[in-house]
Structure formats: structure tokens, C-alpha cells
Amino acid sequence: MLKRALGALLCVLGLVVAGLAVASATVWRASDTLSATATAGSDGTLLMTDPGVLDLAADEVTVLAEADGATVVVALGRTADVEAWVGQDPVTRVTGLADRTTLATAAPAAPGGPTEETAPAEPTEPAEPAEPAEPAPTDGAEAPAEEPAPTAADPRGSDLWVEEVAGEGTAELRWDAEDGRWSVLVASLDPAATPTVTLTWPQTVTTPWLVPGLVLGLVLLLVGAILLLLALRSARTRPAAASAGGSAPVVTAGVPGPAPVGPVPAGAGPADRPLTRRELRELQARGPVPGADAPASLGAPSGPAASGPGTRVPGTPTSGTPTAGTATSGKPTPGTPTAGMPTPGTPAPGGATRGAPTPGPATAGPRS
Template identity: 40%
Template structure:
């Protein structure tokens, strides 16, 4: 029990880790772009980035400088020495780095020599007095852009401490004249409003997904571990209960489908219908088919009267477990090739599979689920079919064994090599159900969404040849149950034993 809890925890943890890994690469993944804004401080009309700020996040940066409506803004990139030399004597806003991912840190820089000049600049905007520093037109810049209100500059970093200088150069209109007059535009009344531009730096950033694969890998590992633990738990359980209960918790879980689901399988004729046709052609080819068909009649014959002859699947469909149970079992037995048959016999649903696993179904019973389903679908038609003829058809298909549902039931009835009585079956069914409903196994299934794991090969595959006595006993029981003459059934029993032993 504990083991299974642990297994479940591990499975959950594994899934969680995988989910986390995937999430880091999707939902939790950080944005591919970083956009940071620098707000100017102080009275200057200039904003300057420190060396290293332009390539802070990535070597490609897009700088957007904006000023209030109607004003002009200039952005230039130059060598740090040049820009600082150019700045001499003017207050400016210095951009020193990232404060957080959205904001750039800024600080106000005042001219070193606090002469009257500074006071003048600080008081700022005495219209006629102030000469706006305008970097436009200098020979020193590598790049220079001027525009009204907003200018956007792409800069691809190159070696060296490049810095960016942005300047609000006041009212825009007289652009031509200003340009012609050189870099120091004569102050105009409207220039008094000039303000430092707001900078917005945006980088593309490479966001790695460092956790994706580690997390997924770890999760997978945990998942695997959990599954193994669950398996071990199941397997351990089996010896104690497996034989009698036909699969303990797993069986219980399966039980639900066993009763209910087997119904749907066989019950819905529509579904099976199509698969059936392919099944029949296979029939002749398959060796099993022949054997089965040969054997099947023998077994079914007795049951025929009970309409079981029409098809085990059919009975399963009717959800009459008791009836169906015995029928399929023989069917299995009929096939000489125990394991293979078992595989085919394995029930469609996982539960069924598991059950077969615990009980008689041999290793082959754990073949791929798809084939199981295939079989199931094929088996389905049988219910519709009425006669022994069908029987031929059904078993005919080698892979098909229409028994899926039956297998489930088929495995159940065996107790000490003898079919269970109706009463026994019912009781066990109840047990199983109760068990399944309350059992941890069920809880697991709910948690993990996994069907019970198929246990490894039947723990102890019984010798191919079971001691006759057992089969004898079983046969006797069967005969007893069904009121047949003991001697008449004898030969078949041999066969039954054979398969039985194997399947078990």
C-alpha cells in the first residue's frame, strides 16, 4: 500500500515536473523583448547614456526618444569622449543602467564649473538668453537622427564605449534655417519650452529555456520510478490474492469495466460491425482459428443450449458474467497456443488486460493495446452473430479472438483449476467491486488517470501440463455445475487443462 502511495506521489511529482518544464518554456517564459524607459531629471534638454548602457541586454538596441508635441528631438551616437566633451558646460540627464526591467536609472548632471552659467541654465528657460545645445550637425557622431516629436534609432553595438545623446531642440518649424546656421541654433522664443526627451530603449533578448529538458527529463524519470513502484506493489499483491481474487485491486478496478464496460463492448453492435468483416477473412489463415473453432464447439456445445453457443462475446455483452465467464474460458483453452491466445483474449480495456494479467492470461496478453482494441472491436460483432458459425469466424481471426470481454470473465472463474460456481462468481464479483471502489488502486487510478499497470509476466507460469487431477477436478466441477456427464467431457478437459495451465 505504502509503496503504491509512493508510486503515486512519484508519478504525480513526475508529471508536475514535466508540466513545470514545459511551462518554463511557454507560459512562464519571459518576454523576448526588454523595453526600458528613462525619464529625464533636472532642467537640461539633454539625455546621455553611460557607456555600456546601449548594449546592456543585447547588442542590437532600438532607441526611441520622444518630446512633447511640436518640438524637435535629435538622437546621436558617438564616442564617449566626444559626447562628454561636447556636453561640457550643459546640464544633462545621465542614464546609468537598469533599475528594473522596465525602468532605466537616471541622474542629473550639472556642469562642473558652477558659474553664472549654471544658474542661468538652472533657472533655465529665460527665453532669449538660453542657447539651446543642439548636437545635430557635429562631425563626431557616428549616427544622427532628427525628427519632430519622436525619433527612433537602431544601434548595433560595435566595440568601444559608445554612448547615445538625445537632445530636445525646441520648436521644430524652422528646421531648415537652423540646420544651415550650424550646430548652435539661435534660441527662439518657443525654444524656451524645450525639454529633455524621454528615452525608451528596447532590446531583443534571448530567453533560454534552461529548465525545459532537465525538468522534463527529471519528470520522466520520476514518472518511470513511480510506475515501477506501482507495478511492484501490484505484483507483490498478487501472490497473496491474485489467484483467488483474480487480480486484487487491479482486478477490482477492472471489475467496473468488467461488468459495465464489457457490456458496451459487446453491447454496441454498431461499433464492432465494421471490424468484423475483416476478421472473417483472416479466419482460414490462422492456425489458432482452426483450433479454436474446433475446440470451441466442443465447449460451447454444452452451453449452446444456454445461448452461450451464440458467442461468448454476446454473453459478455449481456453482462451476464456468470454465463460468459465459463464460455470464454473454454475458448481460450481451445486454442492450442496458449499465450498467443491469451494475448488475443486479453480484454479490450486496460482493466480487462490487467485482470487477465493477474489471472490466467499469459505474457502475450500484454501486447499492445491497439491490438487489444482491434480484437475487441472484432469480438463485438459476435454478439450480433447467432450461431456456431460465428464462433468459427470469431476465433478464426488469429489476432482477433473475439473473447476480449470474455477473457476477463474467463480468467475469473478459475479457482484451483476449476471453474467457479455461479455463486462463487457472484460473491467474488461483489468482493472485487467493493475492493475496487474503496481500494487505493482505485484512488491511484483516479489520481494518475492511469489504468492499473499490467504486472510483469505471470509470476509463476504454471507448467504447461497441469496435473490431470486438477483439470479433472475442474472438469468435474464444471460438469457438475452444468449437469453434464463426467465421462463425456473428459477429453476436452484435457485440452482445457492444457490451456488453463498456461493461461494461469
């Protein structure tokens, strides 16, 4: 039972470890690219990257500019050339990464820049107010002049750019890092459309837990499967061993020697218990079983059973059967007992040996 539970636990652990390893390379795997976005300020149509931003995360970068419903321009040049072209126009500068999806920006500076402080002028006497001049008569009122529509700076066609891309709504430029200080300028030609820039760098993503997790999971799964197979095999062989144990030979207890008793006589009792002393005595009285050797620990049969019917004691002639050294013509042969003459060593009824004196009543023997 313990082996089966341990095998099942190892199989479950192996599956969990292998699943986590696969998830670390698929579901939890980091993105192959790093993308961050920035948008120009509400009062400007220009975006510019500071030096070092283009190769901030990798040596290769993709610049994607977008402007809703307007023509957008992406121009690449050296930082000094880009700043010279922008001049005093308001521009949003991209300074780095705020997080993994957002570019850090600086607000556009006011045009004109700071001026040097000057000394205050001396006070003067106020001049007398002049009389208002009378308006000159005119034949008709003049219409007010229309204000010109605001326009956005257009960087297209400048010889300062190393590379330039323009498009309706979107424009994309790819650049590989080079020595020097480089910047990208993004411009929207519609003052009402605010441009957006997205920088994308490729990333090298590794999965260090995939192979070790798979190997460990497979090892745990294999060990668990082996334990389950062993537990199943043990469960199958246990009933077979129990059924085969009933026909095993019985060894009696209390009898000297390790020899088995042999087949149990009919009525002697169950085969899975040792013989009692009474059964051993009855077995000795019956004599050896045909086809089976009597155990050495029981000894040779003695007593009245030795001369019972059908029992032949070695050295004793049987009636009607001639033995070696016995005359068949009725004449006794020397050394051969005749009728009525007891043979020494022959057991008589009652266990007494003929020709040998025994205590008690006198034995039948030759008369002197």
C-alpha cells in the same frame, strides 16, 4: 488495488512534471530583451549616456528617444566630442542600470562649474553717498523691450556625430558595439518637452528544464499506464479462474497415492470435498465404474461382491461359455474341472475359497 493506485499516482505525477516543464519554457520564460528607461531632469532638455552604458548588457543596443509633441534628436559620437558639444549646458547623464527596467541617472550639473577660492580683500572706507540725479525730461514713455523666448540646443547638422536621427515625437537608432568610448546624446528642441530615452538589449534565454522535464514526465506516465493495464487484466482474469475451479478433478484425502478418484458417483456429495471412508467402501462394493479405471490405491474387489451378479473373476469359468481346455462332448479333459468339482482358487459364496481348508465349518471338497 495497490497496483491500480500506484499506477494512477504515477500517471498524475507524469502529467504534473510534463506540465511544469512546458510552463518553464512558456509562461515562466524570461524575456528575450532587456529594456530600461530614463527621463531628463525638469530643468534640462538634454540626455547623455556615459561611456560603457551602450554595451552594458549586449553588443547590440537600440536607442529609442521620445518627446511629447516636439522634435527629438538622437546623435551618436565619441564621448569627448559629445561632452565638447554640450559644454556648460545642463545635461542629465545616464550612468548605468538601477534595475531591470530603470536606468540610473545623475542630476544635471550647474553651468559654470566650481571656481577657485580667492583671498578676502582689505576693508575700505565707505564713500559718501552721491546725490540722486534728476531724471531728464522726455516727451513720452518708452515701451519695455520684450524678452526673447527661451530656445533649446539643437544638435542637428554637427560634424561631431558619427550617426544622427531626428523625428517628430520619437526617434530610433541602432548601434553595434565598437572599440573606444562612445556616448549617445538625446535632445528635445522644445524646452517644454522633457525627453525620455529607452535602451533595449537582446538577451539569450535558455530553457534547461524543458527536455528533462518532458522525458521524466513521459516515463512516469508510461509506467503508470502499464501498471493500470496490469491491474485491469488481473481484475478480469480473477472471476474466470474462480468459475473454472468448480469443475476441477477431486483428489481424496487419506487415500495412499496421488491418483484421483475419478468421476464421483451420483449422490456421493458435492464435487469440491473429499470422499469419506464410508463412501470409499461403498465405491469398492459397487466395483469398477464402466469406462473408468479404478484407482490403484483401492485394490481389487474382494468378499461377497466378487461373486455377485454380473461380476466375473479372472480364472473362473462362466456358465454356458466354453473355456479353453474344456471338452464340449461331456467328457472331462485332463486338468479341467467337471461339474460338482470345485476349482482351486475359486471363491465361493461367503468369501471362502473352494478346495482350501478354512477355519470353522468344513468346506465342500472331494471325498476320499
